[in-house]
Amino acid sequence: MAGPVLLSDIISGIELQSDDGLSFLNTKTGEVVTVSREEMSAAEEDEPLERFPAWQRENIKAAVEILEKDDYIALPSNYDIDEYSMMEEFCRSLEDDRLRDTMCNSIRGCGAFRRFKDNIRRFNLEEGWYRYRDESIRKIAVDWCEENGVSFVEE
Numbered sequence: 295m296a297g298p299v300l301l302s303d304i305i306s307g308i309e310l311q312s313d314d315g316l317s318f319l320n321t322k323t324g325e326v327v328t329v330s331r332e333e334m335s336a337a338e339e340d341e342p343l344e345r346f347p348a349w350q351r352e353n354i355k356a357a358v359e360i361l362e363k364d365d366y367i368a369l370p371s372n373y374d375i376d377e378y379s380m381m382e383e384f385c386r387s388l389e390d391d392r393l394r395d396t397m398c399n400s401i402r403g404c405g406a407f408r409r410f411k412d413n414i415r416r417f418n419l420e421e422g423w424y425r426y427r428d429e430s431i432r433k434i435a436v437d438w439c440e441e442n443g444v445s446f447v448e449e
Contacts, residue, residue: 298445299324304369304435311372318366319444326369329357337361370438375431381410384426393417 299319307317307326317328329337333350337357346354360366378401385397397417400409414423439446 297324298447299326299439301432301435301439301446301448304439304444304446305431307369308375308431308435308438311369311375313372316371317369318360319369319442320365321367321444322365327356327360327366329353329360333357334360367442367444370434375434377427378406380427380430381406383430384423385410387426388419 303324303326304319307319307328310317310328314330314332315328316331316334317326319326330353333353334357336346336354338361341354343351343354381401382398385394385401388394388397397410397413397419400406400413414420436446438444
C-alpha cells in the first residue's frame with residue numbers, strides 16, 4: 295500500500311460517484327481514479343480504443359488496469375452515500391420545532407429533493423446543509439478508509 299492518501303482525494307472521488315461514474319483508489323500509488331460506466335464497459339468488452347475519442351482512451355486504459363490488477367479498491371458508490379437519509383437526518387437535527395416539521399414534511403413523496411433544495415434556500419439553511427452534508431461524506435470517507443486499511447492524512 296502506498297503511504298497515507300489525502301482524505302480530500304477520497305472525498306472528491308466519493309463526490310464524483312454517480313449513476314454514470316465509478317471511482318477507485320489505486321493502493322500502490324494512492325491516486326483516486328474515476329471512470330464512466332461506458333469506459334468500464336468498453337474495457338470489459340475489450341473494445342478497440344479507436345472507436346472512442348482521444349480524450350476517453352486514457353480512461354478506458356485506466357478501466358482495463360482496474361479490471362486486471364488487484365491494486366484498486368472501489369470507493370463507496372452513490373448508493374452507499376444515500377443522500378436522502380442525510381437530508382432526513384439534517385431535517386431532524388434542526389432545533390426549531392416548526393422549521394423541523396416543515397423540513398421533514400417537505401422531503402416526503404415525489405419531488406422531495408426539489409422541495410428540500412427550495413426550502414433550504416427559503417429558510418436560509420443552505421450553509422448549514424452543505425456543512426452537514428460535507429461532514430457526513432467526510433465520515434463515510436474516514437469509515438471507508440478504516441474498513442479497508444487505508445491510512446490517510448488531512449491537508
